[in-house]
Amino acid sequence: MEKVLEMKNIVKTYGRVVANDDISIDLRKGEILAIVGENGAGKSTLMKILYGLEKADSGEIFLHGKPVKITSPSVAMDLQIGMVQQHFMLFGPMTVTENIVYNNEISKYSFFDKKKNEEKVAELSERYGLKVDPTAIVDNCPVGTQQRIEILKTLYQNADIIIFDEPSAVLTPNEVDDLLDTMKNLAAAGKSLIIITHKLNEVMYVADRVVVLRAGKLIDVVNKKDTSIEQLSYMMIGRQVANLEIVEHDSNETLLKVENLTLGSELGKKVLDNVNLYVNAGEIVGIAGVSGNGQTELVRCISGLERNYQGKVTVNGSDVSNFDVAAIRKAGLSHIPEDRYMWGSAREATISDNILMGEEDSIRFSKNGILKQKEIDGYADKLIGEYSIKVDNNKQKIKELSGGNAQKVITAREVERDCPFTIACEPTRGIDIGAMEFVHERLVAKRDKYGGILLVTSELSEIMKLCDRIYVMYNGSINYEFKNEDIDDHKLGVLMLGGKVDENKVVN
Amino acid sequence: MIFNFEYISAIISSTLRMVSPILLCSLAAALCSKTGVFNIAMEGCMMISAFFAIVVNYFSGGSIILSVLAAVASSMVVSALLAFFIIKLKASPVVVGMSINTASSAVTTFFMYIFFKTKGLFQHPDLVGLKKITPFFAEAFPELAQMFFGLTFIDYLSWILVIVIYIFLYKTVLGYRLRAIGINQEAAKSLGTPVEKYQFITMTLSGVLCGLAGVLLSMGSVTLFIQNIASGKGYIAMTANNLGKSHPIGVFLASLFFGVSQSVGSFLQQTQLKGQITASIPYVATILATIFESIRYKRLKEKRIKESMKLGN
Amino acid sequence: MKTKLSIKNFFHRFDDISYSLIAVVIGLIVGAIIMALTGFDPIEGIVGLIKGGFLSPYAIASTFTRATPIIFAGLSAALAWGSGYSSMGAQGQMIMGAITAAIVAPLIKGPAILVVIVTLLASMLAGALYSLLSAYISAKFDAYLLIITLMFNYVADYFASYLTNYVFLDPYALDKLAIQTQLIENGTIPRIFSRYTTHYGFIIALLCVAIVAFIINKTSFGYKARMSGLNPNFAEYGGIQSRKTMYKVLLLSGALAGLGGALEVLGSKFRYVDKMITSPGYSWSGITASLMSNYSAVGVLISSIFLAGITVGGSSIELLMSIPSEITLIIQGIITMLVTAKFVIKLPKFKKKEGDKDDI
Structure with missing residues (x-):
């Protein structure tokens, strides 16, 4: 089958975290490709790179065999790539039509031609079987409809490749069924779809092929008909057995x-x-x-x-x-x-200040409303030592710490609380x-x-x-x-x- | 108090004159907030433009056109500066807006001294005010026309602008895109709209409206410049914009309310009520209006939540 | 785009203090440019500004006198803004404090020290209550504190003006044009050195700086206020009651402003003169001072003295060179605008430091 899209050797790092480690995938015409993996596996990063929201450190993208540089969502749209984001990008108080035609409006002497735009949306909705009321206000539409609006938006922009980012995360079971059927219809109509998800039953229902990512690496690409939920989830999670020793307690407190x-x-x-x-x-x-x-x-x-x-x-x-x-x-x-x-x-406060939170009125750290700063700093230093937080001193601001060290400060404060x-x-x-x-x-x-x-x-x-x-x-x-x-x-x-x-x- | 026709007609006439500056400024604020930027510098823009209207008026030998152009241009420059700080430098809109408002008072006084060697008040027989337009129905309905005497083309323009801005925002493609930015900047950005550019242009153009308001202050009912000529009208306009929910028609009604409160305030001065009490009426009215609107809104919201909870169960 | 980036990198290297210094320098440069454009000698002007404000015992004394109310407005603003409440209300609260002092002081019979103490307490109460009222309206009715306090400033000004004109007007005042209350004879605050105008109010201001610095940095209430200002979500999560903190902060902030207004009456004018608080713009100078110092009390002291100094210097160059003294307010406006732009320029730094993305 014709390859509409190829991503080759994509590498993307955030600081020390490798989000995408030399990943190559391809997408064929009219197929639904599922990308599965746990949170942090690198699925969203990969798709953000494809849609121009993030820039890869290295790697190439080919569209219909030609190399392309996707530097922004506008470029992606021009290349007929659309994305249905997990967090909808909608103008709530506006009508369905106004949301769909945004930036490509039909106008008459620069006036917004309400009737023609609505007709066009209605026609589009009819053609792909995506039921929406063109005149409804988006805020009043249920979430499932809002998602249909997002899909129609990509179709209105003539997208040939549509990326769905965790599309079922916000839907009710019935809405999910509708969505999956819609996706199948779109694929049948010749669109090529990518779905990011970690819901394996959806994958089994809708996908043709499945890409499995784990910790930034490509684990495997399998045909749906050759795999099972069990196998996929095994590949997704990996067999990591708890290696911490567990002390048993018999307690009912x-x-x-x-x-x-x-x-x-x-x-x-x-x-x-x-x-x-x-x-x-x-x-x-x-x-x-x-x-x-x-x-x-x-x-x-x-x-x-x-x-x-x-x-x-x-x-x-x-x-x-x-x-x-x-x-x-x-x-x-x-x-x-x-x-x-x-x-x-x-972020603008010191480590000591952040460690004090919630305890500022305790007898240990204050007396008659006056803070015992020595005690507080001493405790902060103790936690910094115990949790090996990499800082110069307890007066450093949280914003100057790395994410991991900031998290350690918070964890230390809460776990060590009495x-x-x-x-x-x-x-x-x-x-x-x-x-x-x-x-x-x-x-x-x-x-x-x-x-x-x-x-x-x-x-x-x-x-x-x-x-x-x-x-x-x-x-x-x-x-x-x-x-x-x-x-x-x-x-x-x-x-x-x-x-x-x-x-x-x-x-x- | 005498409640006869003349009295009421005089109040209406004065209200109509009081409304326009507030209306123009609150339309400016409305345009900005519809596009997602917070503008509180109308007070300063008005002062600057009122001042430069008088300066050019004086030095051009009373050219109305040049005065108005100077007013509008100076107000646009200030607005562009504000936009640069807020949109490009992401400075706090409150602080930058207030800085402009207070600095404007200083700038006008400073240059008043430079140009006219006086501080506080400048008045001169050579200054030419805006022409008062006689209503076309003056002969047919003289009593009615009485209320419209004393209005200038900018007053009429401000009413027309309500309609024009309404049509622009709600009927044109550009207006609809601007509103979309105000609703969800991220979404507009994700669809490839140069959001900051649109915001910058809107804010700069909103300066035109404040500029016209400034002309009314220094060349409308009276032709002079006095320190702090805007006297809080910019802040009242800010409230009018809030109460009117940034909708041109709503903003018009709110401005009308504040116009009435100002004109009632100035009329009550002729009674035994003391000037200071009556002068504070517009400000008290602003606070009260804010409170009532909030109570109304809260009730509405509570009702909505209650109804939806019922649905949920 | 390119220039913006380089500006960013440039400013990244400076901390808060140097940033304010840069704002001051730019402000002075713009002031000099304006002087040059309007036909004055810019170098002489700026030198005169600094000389007139700082470089003689008389100048320093005048600067300290002028700084006194600004310090109070600045402390008031530092408390409110530093806790996340953009109150513009110091002006109205100072007026309330000032008019209260002018009314209360003549009513009290007794030793001067008693009169002063009772008067100051009454003024603090007036300022605090006025602040609390705006806080209550803002919290209860979800109204912008900014608008409410601005409107309250006008109302306070007219209210005081009304009282001065019609209730407490001094009919025997020498200056027939001035609208003022009766001269306070018993209970004024004396000068520190009889040759100079600086009165003990300045010492009280220094004391208040110390007290506010202590409250902000050393007490659990100050901690709560600071955290509410830095990240209200964090404060809520940690169990800090936001409404209670807001009332306490604004109460204190109003009391400080009220005290500042009272000292201006008891130490400088010895009566309430119409517009005595409004025209010099003490309140806005205080807010500028608090923004310049990133809401630190000691910083407010230094910034207030600086702002007062250029104002005093401004009056002196007006006398000597006929440069309108408003030039200093223009300089102040530029400084304020630049000082807030920093929040922004620093922002991209966080993003890079974060490094680790949440949703990979």
Whole structure:
């Protein structure tokens, strides 16, 4: 079959992290190519390079056999490459038509020709079977429709190659079915599609060939009909067995208990639906799930950042339902937040200041409202030493540290806090392997000291390595609980995508 | 107080004159915020243009055209400077805007001394004000026409501009692209729009509107320049833009409200109420309007969330 | 594009202080250019500016006198802006403090020291309450604090003007044109040296610098305020109650402004004169000073003295060379604009340092 696109020997590094390590792929006319891999495997980087959002360090791209330089999305669009981004790029208060025709409007004496544009959109929508109302306001459209608008946008720009970045991450199961059928239709109409995803059941349904990436490297390219979910997930995750020694505790002291937690949203959807879970002393409990399935909201509720929920939250034996952050922290919770710069630190503040957060009123670090700076600096130095954070002194600002060291500061602050229970969200996102292993060791050490940890992460390998129990979260509720022995990565992968478990057999 | 026809007609007439500068400036602010930039320097732009209108008026022997051109040009230069700092240097719009507002007061006073060897107030018999336009229906309806006496072509232009800007923003391709930038800059960028260029041009052109407003201040009802001639009208325009949700029609209504509050303020001066109390009416009105609008908006939002929660369950 | 990059690299090498120095130098250069364009000798002008502001005991004394209210406005702004609240309200709060002082001081009978203390406390309260009111409206009704405080400034000015004109006007004032309240006889703040205008208010200002520096850097309240200013999300995540912090910060900020206004009455004018706070632009100079020093209290002190110095120097070159003194306000405006542009120029640096991308 004709090769419409070839990417050859693509290399891209961010600092010390190699995101794409000599990757070559090709795309044939009319096919659907799936690129699968865990978070951080390098899928998005590869596609950003193709769409002109990132520049490769080296490597070449050929379009219909001719070498091309894609320096920006505009160039990609001119070359008939379109991308449906994971985070939609839409003008919410405008109509569907206005969103689709943007930059290529039909106009009459520079006036926007509403009727003609709408007709054109309606015609396009008809031709590809992508149902939209051209006059509707985008903000009022459901997410699935918004995605159709994004697809129509690429079609309106005459894209021949369309990249879908995690297209099902935000959709409901029914919408996912529609999307996958749409993709098949588009391929049948001669478009060549690339889908980035880590949902293997979708891959099996829609793809012709599958590219597997792991840690920046190309593992294999396989035909869909020659492979299986099991084989793919094996290739994706690799067989990494937990190599940390686990000290067993027989304890029933419950550090966190969440009962019937339900949270609504402005969009009229339940973000959390009757969630029940617990964490005992001496265990690390993981929440596995594709991001956007309610994990962020769950953590916000437990930590007190979101207080308008129904249900009961108990931390360290005291009922803290609808309490504020300070009160819950006092009850015995520490929290490594999801985003280290947005929530976890103040970049312009010193390391000492960042380590103090949450403890500024404690007897240890202040007296009558006056800070004991010596004590604080001494503690900061102690943590810097213990966590081998590479800095000159404790007065350095967070913005001067590398991502890994900044993460270590946050981890040190929260893990070493004198409290039994810690929520750790994406504690190793975007940091190098050395720092990652260190953070893992610390979490395990805390568990072994009879603490409890709730680990929320989209890194499956992390969950597999550290957790004693795993809850699988899908669409705002817990749909499965793995206990110590029966943790099974294949089953986990399927459950994360909303599959069900039936007598040890996995069905989709 | 006397509530007769003359009195009301006088209030209306004065309101119409008070509205235009605020309206022009809030249209400028609206254009900027529709394009996604925060402009609070209308106060300064107005002062600068009001001043250069008078300067050129004086030295050109009363040429209206040259005065207006000078006003508009000077205001555009200031706006371009503002745009350069905000858009290119990514400086804080609040600080740069306030710097321009305060520096403008100094710049005008400085040059007033350079040109006219006086500070504070400049008035001269050679200065020519804008021509007042007699309404075409003056003979048919003299009473009605009374209200429109004292209006200049810029006042009428400001009303026309409401319509023109409305059509531009909502009916033309360019206007629609500008609005899109204001809604989601990232999306516009991802579709290949030179966002910063559009913003820079919009901001510079918004200076034209402030320039016209400035002309009205120094050559409209009175023909003179006085220190701090804008007296907070630029800030009130900023509020009018907020209350009007940056929509030309909404902005027009909000400006009308502030025009009424200013004219009522100045009319009450003739009563036993003291000048300082009446002079603060527009500012108090601004605060109150902001509060009422916020209460209304909050109620609306709460209602929406409640309804959607019901749907969710 | 190319020039922009080189500017970026150039400024990367300087920290906050040198950045402000560069802004000052550019401001002075632009000032010199304006002088040259308007037919004055720029070198003589700039030298005169510095000489008139700093280079004689008399100049220094006048500068310190002038700096006193600016320091208070600057401390007030440093607290508010440094905690993330763009309040323009120092002006209104200073007016409230000043008019309160002018009204309260003559009412109190007793030893001068008692009168001073009670008056200052009353003025601080007035400034604090006025600030709190704008804070409350802004928080309760989601209104821009900026607009509310600006409007409050006008209202305060007219309010004080009304009281001066109609309620407390001194009918026996020698200057028949000046609108002013009755002269305060008992309870004024004395000069430090009788030959110079600098009064003990300047010492109080120094004391306040120390106190505010202590509060910002050494107390847990200051810590909360600083963190709220640097990253409100981080503060919220760490359990800092933002609303409570906002009220406390703005209360304190208003009290400082009120105190500054009162000292201007008790130490310099001995009465409230209409527009005495508004026309010299103390409040804006204070905000400039706080921006120049990146909200540090000691930095506010130095910047305020500098700004006061060029203002005093400005008056002197106006007398000696007929250069309008507004030139110093123009210079100040340029400095302020340049000082904020730094936030930007530094931004690309973070991105590079981050190195590791989250979504690879």
